[in-house]
Amino acid sequence: MKTNVVGVDTGDDFLYAQIAERFASQIENNILKAGDKLLSLRALSREQGISLSTAYKAYVELENKGFIEARPKSGYVVKFTPAQYPAQTLTNIAPVQTETASVDDLIRHVYKTLTQEGIIRLSLASPSAKLIPGAKLNKAMAEVLRVSPTSCTQYEDIQGNLTLRKQIAKHAFNWNGQITENDIVTTQGCMEALVFCLKAVTEPGDTVAIESPTYFGIFNVMKSLGLKVLEIPVDPENGADLEYLANAMETVEVKACLFVPNFCNPTGALMPDHRKKQLVEMLGSRHIPLIEDDIYGEMYFGKTRPRTCKSYDKEGIVMLCSSVSKTLAPGYRVGWCIPGKFLEKVISLKFMHTVSAATPTQAAIALFFETGRYDLHMRNLRKALHTQCLRYIQLISEYFPKDIKLSQPKGGYVLWIELNARINSIELFNKALKHNVSVAPGQIFTTDGRYKNYIRVSVGEPITKEIEAGLKMLGQLIEES
Secondary structure: OOOOOOOOOOOHHHHHHHHHHHHHHHHHOOOOOOOOEOOOHHHHHHHHOOOHHHHHHHHHHHHHOOOEEEEOOOEEEEOOOHHHOOEOOOOOOOOOOEEEOOOHHHHHHHHOOOOOOOOEEOOOOOOOHHHOOHHHHHHHHHHHHHHOOOOOOOOOOOOOOHHHHHHHHHHHHHHOOOOOHHHOEEEOHHHHHHHHHHHHHOOOOOEEEEEEOOOHHHHHHHHHOOOEEEEEEEEOOOEEOHHHHHHHOOOOOOOEEEEOOEOOOOOOOEOOHHHHHHHHHHHHHHOOOEEEEOOOOOOEOOOOOOOOHHHHOOOOOEEEEEEOOOOOOHHHOOEEEEOHHHHHHHHHHHHHHOOOOOHHHHHHHHHHHHOOHHHHHHHHHHHHHHHHHHHHHHHHHHHOOOOOEEOOOOEOOEEEEEOOOOOOHHHHHHHHHOOOEEOEEHHHHOOOOOOOOEEEEEOOOOOOHHHHHHHHHHHHHHHHO
16 A cells, blocks of 8 residues: 655655655555664754754654654654555456345344444544534634624525535545536435435336445435436445446346445445446446545545545536545535436425424535645645554554454545454454444445454544554454354
8 A cells, every 4th residue: 555645745844755755665565664773853854954843843743653663762763664555456347137135134234233332443434523623614704704794594596505516626626526506406415415316317126237345324315216227246445346347238128327436334445437437438338327425535645635436527417426424524414416417307306304404504615625724634644644544554463463464555434354254254243342342344235144254443633552452452452253
């Protein structure tokens, strides 16, 4: 996994990050190996022509990512290299068949304990409260309430807050989007956007192709709409298997696809841009709509945001959905969709179901975007998530059995872990819960109980002594199983 530093600039303030990135590159390319001694601070300062303070910040950056450590009388030493990572995990191949999605009981069993005190929640794929700028959000909310002539008590425009839609259109530039505020419909979270898009292009009994494994909430949506699902296997490196999809569509009538091309949950897979283009062209030739869930697209670890399938859409068949639930404010329920040629149908569905989204939260998020606070927050969040992901991988490599396989995501919140075939992840979940550790068992990410020896671990929480102890305990339970 690359360790590119987000937001690197040529200014002096970012010089330490550039130096840290060069060291990280040598570590990940195995030029520097575990145990190798680095230059002293004074030597680094002298050789690079930088201040001692800058040299120190560079080493702190590498320490935070777990690559080096300071040892008494030895100075800074390489502690961990990607060569020590477990092997990359692979996912099972799904059969060509459709299933009625039903994992309700299993999901409730897993998630009913999340509100209990004292639980180490390695199962919750969302941003830690420690990473959310609560005070600045409060300030934005107070400001929009103060300046609104109605204190935001009136219905918002049915298509959504105009300023928010303009800001979303502006930020689409980052993924090569060419849209305007008139192309966007705001919703109450990303899940509502997905529901509106599905209802716009399907009828009960239709078949929708989805990834396998995928976020369990999608199964519940399919069930509530009376839809069947065709599960398409996911490769952690390349995303959904497009060849498998093409073959399946020869025998199964697929009315729509719902994919998460950027850092999908639970595998963290990132579909390469050329395959996104291939997917859009393949579906376009068959006139099959693609509902693109891009809720994780902003959580990239590299220097540039990955493109979306929507950016390759020339026919209006791609319906992009997203929200700020994973980036900024889960409780605000501010989402949106860009439904292409299905825009009017989605607006009609929104009018029938909710009339309009909440006025105060839309206005507050719009202001947060408009003032540049969102961009600053995202730079900080991406850096924090990347550091946390590296630290989780290092601790899992240290505490878990050596026969595990582990995803190496380039963004997002989750790690997908393949355990020894003898281990049942539901049984592991129950054992871990007795020690106040919660993980997400693999069975909840499919309709038919596959991935029984897989678990998903979230990296959304910063590493603490409690988190480290939880991972260590989990490793012991896996070893004993």
